[in-house]
Amino acid sequence: MKQGKWKARGRLGPGAMYHMMMLPGILFLLVFSYVPMVGIITAFQDYIPAKGMFGSEFVGLKHFMYMFKLPDIAQVVSNTLVIAIGKILLGTMMAIIFSVLLNEIRIKYVKKSVQTIVYLPHFLSWVVLASVVVNMFSLDGIVNQMLAFFGLENINFLGSNTWFQPLIIGTDVWKEFGYSSIVYLAAITSIDPGLYEAAGMDGASWWRKVWHITLPGMLPIILLMGVMSLTNILSAGFDQVYNLYNPVVYESGDILDTYVYRIGLVGRQYSFGTAVGLFKSVIGIVLLMSANQLAKKYTDRKIF
Amino acid sequence: MRTKWSIKSKRVTKRLAVLSMSALMVAALAACGDSSNPPTAEEAGKYEVTPGDPFSAYKDEITVTMGRVTTANPKLPAGDTYENNAYTRLVKDTFNAQITDQFEANGEDYSRQVSLAIASGELPDMMRVDSKDELKELVDNDLIEDLTSIYDQYATDNIKQMYDSYDGRALDNATIDGRLMGLPATSLDSAPTMVWVRQDWLDLLGIQLDADGDGAISLNEVEQTALEFLKRDPGQSGNPVGIPFVNTMNTTDYNGSAYTMLGVASTEGAFPQYWMNGEDGKIVYGSTTEETKKMLGTMADWFKNGIIDPQFGTRTFDDITALYANGQSGIAFGPWHIPDWGLISAKQMDKNAKFSAYTLEDANGKVNVAHANPSNQFIVVRKGYEHPELAVKILNLFYDKLANDKDAATTMPEAAKYQETGVDGSTRPFNIEVNSATSLLDDYSDVVRGIKGEISLDEVRTTESKNNIGSIKTYLSDMDTDDVTAWSKYHSRINGVGLIDKLTQENKFVWMTPAFSGTTPSMKQTWANLTKLEQESFIKIVTGSEPLDYFDTFVSNWKKQGGDQVIQEIEDEIASKNKHP
Numbered sequence: 001m002k003q004g005k006w007k008a009r010g011r012l013g014p015g016a017m018y019h020m021m022m023l024p025g026i027l028f029l030l031v032f033s034y035v036p037m038v039g040i041i042t043a044f045q046d047y048i049p050a051k052g053m054f055g056s057e058f059v060g061l062k063h064f065m066y067m068f069k070l071p072d073i074a075q076v077v078s079n080t081l082v083i084a085i086g087k088i089l090l091g092t093m094m095a096i097i098f099s100v101l102l103n104e105i106r107i108k109y110v111k112k113s114v115q116t117i118v119y120l121p122h123f124l125s126w127v128v129l130a131s132v133v134v135n136m137f138s139l140d141g142i143v144n145q146m147l148a149f150f151g152l153e154n155i156n157f158l159g160s161n162t163w164f165q166p167l168i169i170g171t172d173v174w175k176e177f178g179y180s181s182i183v184y185l186a187a188i189t190s191i192d193p194g195l196y197e198a199a200g201m202d203g204a205s206w207w208r209k210v211w212h213i214t215l216p217g218m219l220p221i222i223l224l225m226g227v228m229s230l231t232n233i234l235s236a237g238f239d240q241v242y243n244l245y246n247p248v249v250y251e252s253g254d255i256l257d258t259y260v261y262r263i264g265l266v267g268r269q270y271s272f273g274t275a276v277g278l279f280k281s282v283i284g285i286v287l288l289m290s291a292n293q294l295a296k297k298y299t300d301r302k303i304f
Numbered sequence: 305m306r307t308k309w310s311i312k313s314k315r316v317t318k319r320l321a322v323l324s325m326s327a328l329m330v331a332a333l334a335a336c337g338d339s340s341n342p343p344t345a346e347e348a349g350k351y352e353v354t355p356g357d358p359f360s361a362y363k364d365e366i367t368v369t370m371g372r373v374t375t376a377n378p379k380l381p382a383g384d385t386y387e388n389n390a391y392t393r394l395v396k397d398t399f400n401a402q403i404t405d406q407f408e409a410n411g412e413d414y415s416r417q418v419s420l421a422i423a424s425g426e427l428p429d430m431m432r433v434d435s436k437d438e439l440k441e442l443v444d445n446d447l448i449e450d451l452t453s454i455y456d457q458y459a460t461d462n463i464k465q466m467y468d469s470y471d472g473r474a475l476d477n478a479t480i481d482g483r484l485m486g487l488p489a490t491s492l493d494s495a496p497t498m499v500w501v502r503q504d505w506l507d508l509l510g511i512q513l514d515a516d517g518d519g520a521i522s523l524n525e526v527e528q529t530a531l532e533f534l535k536r537d538p539g540q541s542g543n544p545v546g547i548p549f550v551n552t553m554n555t556t557d558y559n560g561s562a563y564t565m566l567g568v569a570s571t572e573g574a575f576p577q578y579w580m581n582g583e584d585g586k587i588v589y590g591s592t593t594e595e596t597k598k599m600l601g602t603m604a605d606w607f608k609n610g611i612i613d614p615q616f617g618t619r620t621f622d623d624i625t626a627l628y629a630n631g632q633s634g635i636a637f638g639p640w641h642i643p644d645w646g647l648i649s650a651k652q653m654d655k656n657a658k659f660s661a662y663t664l665e666d667a668n669g670k671v672n673v674a675h676a677n678p679s680n681q682f683i684v685v686r687k688g689y690e691h692p693e694l695a696v697k698i699l700n701l702f703y704d705k706l707a708n709d710k711d712a713a714t715t716m717p718e719a720a721k722y723q724e725t726g727v728d729g730s731t732r733p734f735n736i737e738v739n740s741a742t743s744l745l746d747d748y749s750d751v752v753r754g755i756k757g758e759i760s761l762d763e764v765r766t767t768e769s770k771n772n773i774g775s776i777k778t779y780l781s782d783m784d785t786d787d788v789t790a791w792s793k794y795h796s797r798i799n800g801v802g803l804i805d806k807l808t809q810e811n812k813f814v815w816m817t818p819a820f821s822g823t824t825p826s827m828k829q830t831w832a833n834l835t836k837l838e839q840e841s842f843i844k845i846v847t848g849s850e851p852l853d854y855f856d857t858f859v860s861n862w863k864k865q866g867g868d869q870v871i872q873e874i875e876d877e878i879a880s881k882n883k884h885p
Contacts, residue, residue, distance in 0.1 A: 048444065048445060049422060049423035049424070049425070049445070051445070066829065070833060071833070071837075071861075071865060072833075072836075138615065138618075139614060139615050140543055156614070156615060156618070158615075158618045159615060159617055159618040159847075246551055246617055246618045247551045247617055247836075247839045247840055247843050248551070248617035248618055248843055248847065250836065250839075250840050251840065262832055262836065263832040263833055263836075264832075269828065269829065269832075272829070
């Protein structure tokens with residue numbers, strides 16, 4: 001019996017070696033992703049650093065109640081959703097269209113250089129890009145000079161509650177669509193060229209080929225990316241908004257992260273900040289799960 | 305009596321600490337926080353040569369670890385460091401106390417170090433904290449020593465006089481629950497917000513501002529000048545801007561008041577963001593008064609007429625400074641020292657730039673001023689450090705003895721040499737300033753008499769003033785000099801402080817003493833939200849997206865969202881203070 005057990009283990013031998021290679025990754029995950037989760041406790045406490053997590057007083061849902069009682073919370077959540085959904089929808093559409101079009105370019109070096117150029121902004125941080133955006137869209141910036149040239153009225157983009165959200169969404173799409181198109185380009189290359197040949201034989205136009213072969217071929221990836229991005233639906237992009245907004249556009253531009261930064265962290269309300277963070281994560285999980293179920297129901301594809 | 309009790313209580317504390325730690329009942333510690341007492345002569349005698357003396361040395365060498373605020377470019381002689389220089393050696397020689405630095409950092413990094421130290425509970429024996437909030441947090445966490453009786457016992461008369469010159473507000477600020485929890489730095493008072501106007505533009509356009517020459521101008525004069533500048537664009541930028549303001553609108557910190565509307569507000573007798581005594585004896589929040597509403601009315605009119613920068617609210621501090629450098633704007637609201645770090649950029653870009661300083665007067669020709677928050681920096685001592693009195697002794701050494709000793713060159717040659725050669729004051733153990741409330745004008749008088757040759761350089765009180773005299777003489781001998789330092793020192797010390805001196809002598813100021821400066825328990829949770837509400841509402845009114853009467857909505861929202869409770873807490877706090885003075 002004893003021997004048998006040992007044997008059974010022995011048989012796992014070769015596989016175990018590979019599993020051992022996962023160990024650093026698992027450790028990394030444990031140390032940096034799971035252990036810190038203990039800190040969630042602080043969301044239910046009046047956390048005082050010197051007393052630590054186990055010494056601070058438990059206050060139940062106090063911080064969550066305060067969060068929902070804050071007068072601006074509805075507005076902040078709706079700003080977050082509008083900006084995040086806008087970014088996801090427009091960003092995905094742009095990336096898909098761009099990758100389909102780029103795929104049609106046959107001259108290799110043109111394709112490569114176009115690709116490189118649209119990737120570029122992804123690698124710049126918002127701290128840098130914000131000053132570019134501010135320069136372009138301020139009252140005496142190039143955009144307003146162009147508007148004036150066409151006889152249109154000047155718009156204070158950064159100080160207008162009507163224009164701030166479109167500006168945020170637009171500039172984010174501009175920054176990211178190139179980079180996120182990489183995945184879609186990869187998806188396109190995995191489509192069997194035979195399908196295109198067959199369609200060509202049947203007299204399909206370019207548009208028909210895209211509609212009936214390219215897009216369905218990309219669908220699993222599109223779904224995957226869409227579902228994954230839903231987890232971030234309450235993270236509308238702290239760096240971007242923080243670097244571009246100002247008190248004039250708090251009304252339309254304040255998102256959960258910036259709000260928490262000002263209300264929670266600048267005022268050293270650690271517990272409150274944690275509570276909001278936890279709230280965001282819970283919403284993220286719920287959305288991820290339901291999107292996954294919906295995806296299974298309507299397209300019979302799941303990501304897990 | 306008291307001594308006996310203290311010894312007993314210390315023993316109890318110890319036992320409790322052991323108990324509670326073993327039971328992980330850390331919360332119990334806070335209950336016995338008030339156990340620190342001055343060393344009795346007997347206790348001190350164990351360490352000190354002359355127990356209780358403000359300058360006495362320790363028998364055996366002691367060590368003290370510090371959190372040090374450094375600056376980017378101190379002019380230290382080769383070989384010297386923050387940790388080991390003439391000043392730290394002076395502490396070693398005088399007190400037999402060796403300073404080592406637990407951390408050195410500046411700016412944001414320093415705040416982060418302090419936050420880390422608080423969060424981890426591993427404090428250096430002494431360090432500077434930069435806000436009342438931090439001080440309060442340290443007290444709440446029971447991390448620092450009560451310095452009340454140590455201060456009484458050890459501080460020299462000069463030091464006490466300097467603090468007292470602020471009518472008690474300096475020490476008050478560092479006092480929590482009747483206990484002095486830190487040694488406050490002082491920030492100078494007696495200064496209104498000024499309006500700095502490009503004098504070379506006024507000359508160019510032939511505008512005569514301040515016809516009666518009293519240094520104070522009316523809102524109307526500012527308005528007319530701004531309109532002229534806008535219309536005729538003397539800077540030839542092609543894109544002139546009237547008066548730019550930052551979106552924080554206001555601040556109770558005079559030294560941070562550049563580009564704010566403090567000046568406009570005070571002409572209406574408004575003091576937004578200050579806690580004031582109302583007519584009925586109740587506490588009033590300055591931002592909710594009728595006077596503030598009037599100020600916003602004026603501002604809204606100005607915005608409509610294009611006098612206020614159309615991008616008001618979206619400009620950062622740097623953007624605004626750039627407007628002056630570009631010659632787009634020639635009117636700046638700010639403190640007396642704004643030429644040294646803000647307007648200087650205009651001189652760098654345009655050799656001809658010159659500014660005149662004015663202040664704003666109200667309808668009765670008076671200048672309304674609020675007493676500044678006397679201190680935002682504190683030296684604190686770690687709870688449990690054996691020689692808390694050393695903090696007061698170091699204070700004595702640098703801010704009394706070294707500052708006032710006329711014979712320093714012989715008694716403290718090395719430190720005196722530092723002062724002479726202008727080695728940065730940040731290299732002292734404590735990077736704070738402690739001066740009497742009147743030192744701004746005292747220094748001014750030194751500078752003026754120094755320039756006129758009425759006193760010799762040796763009679764000038766501070767090294768800084770000595771250097772300023774040199775710079776200003778350079779400027780006076782050549783007003784078109786390329787020496788921007790000479791330009792800025794002349795503008796800040798002569799134009800700026802000079803105006804304050806003149807107005808003080810003419811008795812033009814009407815002072816408002818704030819009723820309260822600090823935070824209350826519920827502010828910790830609601831204040832950030834209330835500030836946001838205030839800022840947003842004010843900007844909406846000024847930019848015209850809401851009518852002036854929206855102010856009343858703001859006031860009622862402000863009260864509902866926690867303002868009333870804060871006022872109640874402040875009144876309670878003041879009442880309890882009056883009961884136990």
